Amino acid sequence: MRAEPVADTPCLALGEGPVWDGAAQCLHWIGIPDRRVLTLHRPSGRVTVLELDVTPGTLMPAPQGRPVLATERGFEALDTATGRTELLAAVEADRPERRMNDGKRDPYGRPVAGTMQRTEPRQPGSLYRLEPDGSVRPILDGLSIPNGLAWPEPDRLWHIDTPTRRIELHEYPEHGPVGRRIRSLDVSHLPGMPDGMTLDEAGNLWVAFWDGGAVHCLSPEGRLLDTVEVPVPRSTSCAFGGPELDTLYVTTARSEEHQLSGALFALAVPGVRGRA
Secondary structure, rough: EEEEOOOOOOOOOEEEEEEEEOOEEEEEEEEEEOOOOEEEEEOOOOOEEEOOOOOOOEOOOOOOHHHOEEEEEEEEEOOOOOOEEEEEEEEEOOOOOEEEEEEOOOOOOOOOEEEEEEOOOOOOOOEEOOOOOOOOEEEEEEEEEEEEEEEOOEEEEEEEEEOOEEEEEEEEOOOOOOOOEEEEEOOOOOOOOOEEEEOOOOEEEEEEEEEEEEEEEOOOOOOOEEEEEOOOOEEEEEEEOOOOOOOOEEEEEOOEOOOOOOOOEEEOOOOOOOOO
C-alpha cells in the first residue's frame, strides 16, 4: 500500500500529531517549529492554518471547551479564534533546554505528554499528566524521546521511546504513576526509528517510522502485518479519520531531497477501521 499527498496541504518543517475530530469531520495536525495548527475540513477539502505564539509539541482537542497544547512551557489552553494560549500548568519550567513532545488525552480525558531534550546529548525525559485540579503529575521517567501514546484499554498504555526503538505496554492505573511493564516490542529490525502511533479497532499498532518512509502495522505481539509506504523518508505520526474511520492520515517532516516532504499524506485502508 502507498499513501498519497492530500491536495493543497502545505509542507511543514515538522508536521506532527494528527488527530481526527469526528463531530466536525476534520483532521487537525501541527507544525512544531512552524508554530501552526492546521485543519483539513474533509467535506470541502479546505485547509485552514492557525498561527501560534508558542511552539507546540502536540494538540489535544476537547469535546467541550478549549483544546489543550503541550508546548515548551507546559500545558496550555488554545484560543482557536486568535491562536493565543493560556498557560494551565508549567512543566519543567527550570529546564529551558527541554520542550514537550507527543501526547494525547487518556481514557479519562486527561492530557498526557512527554518532555525531551532539544539537542544532543539527550538527558532522559518524562511523561506528565494534567490532572482535573490543574496540577501536573509525572507518571513515567527515564525516556529519551517519549512518543506514540495509545491506550488499547483504559488500564493499559502503549508508548514509544524513539531512540531505543522499543514499543512498550504498561499497566495504566486510573490514579498514580504508570505501572509495571507488561510487554516490550523491539522494532530495530525495521528501517528508521518509531515515532507516532495509532491503534485500529482490532488493537493492532500502526507506527510511523522516521527515516523509514513507512507506517508499519504490528500485532500486539509485535508481528509485522502490513506496511504503508510513504514517498518521503520522514514519517512522523498517523491517525485514522474519515466518516468510517478507514482513512489513514500520515504527517511528515521536511527533507531537502524530497519536494513533497512535510506534506500530509493519506490512504484508504481496505478492511481496517480506526478507533473513535
